[in-house]
Every structure is written in C-alpha cells, then in structure tokens.
Amino acid sequence: MQHKAINLNEKFARISDLWSPRVVAELNDYQFKLVKLQGEFVWHEHPDTDEVFLVIEGSMAIRLPDGEVSLAAGEMFVVPRGVRHQPYAQQVCQVMLVEPRGVVNTGDSGGEMTAPNDIWI
Amino acid sequence: MQHKAINLNEKFARISDLWSPRVVAELNDYQFKLVKLQGEFVWHEHPDTDEVFLVIEGSMAIRLPDGEVSLAAGEMFVVPRGVRHQPYAQQVCQVMLVEPRGVVNTGDSGGEMTAPNDIWI
Structure with missing residues (x-):
C-alpha cells in the first residue's frame, strides 16, 4: 500500500484567502x-x-516589542509565549505555522482578522 | 533590534554526519x-x-508495516505513535523532524545507529 505524503505546494494552491x-x-x-x-x-x-x-515561499517579517525578525523561504522563528508580535508581508508569503491544537490566530486580541479554527485542507 | 531567523540551509551546511x-x-x-x-x-x-x-531537500521514503510513503522536498508525513517504520534514502536527503523533546532516533530498537540526543546546532 502506497501511503500519501502531504504536499505543501498542492495544499497552498487550494488556499485563496489571506490570514x-x-x-x-x-x-x-x-x-x-x-x-x-x-x-x-x-x-x-x-x-x-x-x-x-516557517516560511515555505516568499518573505515576511514579524514585529516584536524590541525589534523585528525578517524571514525568507527556508527560515523559521519561534515567537515565545506571551510575547506580543505583528506579522506582516509586502507580497503574498506562504507560511507553515506549528502550535498546539486550539490556538486562535489573533491570540488575545480578537477582532475581525480572527479566523475560524480547526479548518483542514 | 534585529532578531535572527533560523536558516535551515545554513544549519544543514554544518551537518556532516548521517542519521x-x-x-x-x-x-x-x-x-x-x-x-x-x-x-x-x-x-x-x-x-x-x-x-x-518534512523533507527540505532531496527525497526519501519510509517503509511502514502495510506499505510505504515516498517524500520529496516540500512534502511531509506523520508517523503515528506505535507504528513501526524504516526511513531510507538513495541519495543524501535533508529532513526536518518534529517531535517531543527526549525522543531517541532509534525509538524502541536501540543499536549502533542510536544518536546522542539534544545536540543543538
């Protein structure tokens, strides 16, 4: 039996909305x-x-209380718990997030950019 | 203050041994x-x-009790707990593993391919 790998580019191709x-x-x-x-x-x-x-394609940055970090494809960063951060990207950037099940994208801030959770693709 | 991203290719360039x-x-x-x-x-x-x-560069496969899975760059697979598996690669393949701290590479099998744990690069 041939098991199927998860192909990140195939998955990204099916995502049309941001954030x-x-x-x-x-x-x-x-x-x-x-x-x-x-x-x-x-x-x-x-x-x-x-x-x-973890940036898969493109580039982005994350503003932090004491500065920022720039991330290109093949680069990763761990935002520590409790540290305020603001991701941004000039062009569309494809990113992999890893975090515990149940984490909401806007964290403690809420608001209109809050995305539904646990949506599989 | 400019924080530093973790660049996977820079890290891989410093790894000379296998497994x-x-x-x-x-x-x-x-x-x-x-x-x-x-x-x-x-x-x-x-x-x-x-x-x-998660394969970063190259390709590999993982034999499983009921078949196998092939992985190219940009593809990932989750081996479920308790499922026996045998990774292999024809050419050198660069892979990211994600697992809880303390997991030993050879799991329950031990032997001469057991690598020291918790070695940072």
Whole structure:
C-alpha cells in the first residue's frame, strides 16, 4: 500500500484567502497549519504557547516589542509565549505555522482578522 | 533590534554526519531537528509519540508495516505513535523532524545507529 505524503505546494494552491490558517497535519496535540499572508496582521500574543513560523515561499517579517525578525523561504522563528508580535508581508508569503491544537490566530486580541479554527485542507 | 531567523540551509551546511539529528529550535516541549539521511535506517517505533518528517531537500521514503510513503522536498508525513517504520534514502536527503523533546532516533530498537540526543546546532 502506497501511503500519501502531504504536499505543501498542492495544499497552498487550494488556499485563496489571506490570514486564514488551514490545518494539514496533527502531531499528538499539535497542528501544522498553512497560511498565506500579505499586508499587516494585528498585534497579539498567545499567553499559553510558543508559536513557530516557517516560511515555505516568499518573505515576511514579524514585529516584536524590541525589534523585528525578517524571514525568507527556508527560515523559521519561534515567537515565545506571551510575547506580543505583528506579522506582516509586502507580497503574498506562504507560511507553515506549528502550535498546539486550539490556538486562535489573533491570540488575545480578537477582532475581525480572527479566523475560524480547526479548518483542514 | 534585529532578531535572527533560523536558516535551515545554513544549519544543514554544518551537518556532516548521517542519521544524527541536530536540534535547531524548541516549541514548548517539542523540538525541531535537522538530519541528513542516506541508506537504510533501522526498523523502530516510538511508543509514546507521533513523529513528523518534512523533507527540505532531496527525497526519501519510509517503509511502514502495510506499505510505504515516498517524500520529496516540500512534502511531509506523520508517523503515528506505535507504528513501526524504516526511513531510507538513495541519495543524501535533508529532513526536518518534529517531535517531543527526549525522543531517541532509534525509538524502541536501540543499536549502533542510536544518536546522542539534544545536540543543538
């Protein structure tokens, strides 16, 4: 029996909206989510968990309380729990997020950029 | 202050041995590890955790009890907890593993391919 790999580019091709993470895999109680970013997100934090950003295609940056980090394809960054951050991208950027199941994209901030959770693709 | 991203290719360039995972990041109690594979690993399982394989460069496959899965760059697979598996690669393949801190590469099998754990790069 041939098992099927999860092909990230195939998954990204099916995502048309921005800032709306889609789950592609679970590892125990953690989720791997794909998201397309462009423009500025809201400042927010996740009080209970670290959050991994891994850029698959394009480039983005994350503003942090004391500066920022720039990320190109093949680069990753861990935003520590409780640290406020604001992701942004000039052009559409394809990103993999890794975080525990149940984490909401806007964290403690809420608002209109809050995406539904647990949407698989 | 400019924070520094983790550049996967820079990290891989510093790994010269095979089958010996190096930690590049932690997300809560989970670790992101980079490893170069070539040849056949030992059949083994991790009784207590799932394990993610994400191919960054090259290609590999994982034999499973009921078949196998082929993985090219940009593809991932979750080996469920307790499922025996044997990774192998014809050419050198660069892989990111994600799993809880403390997971040993050879799982329940041990043997000479067991790598030291928690080695950061």
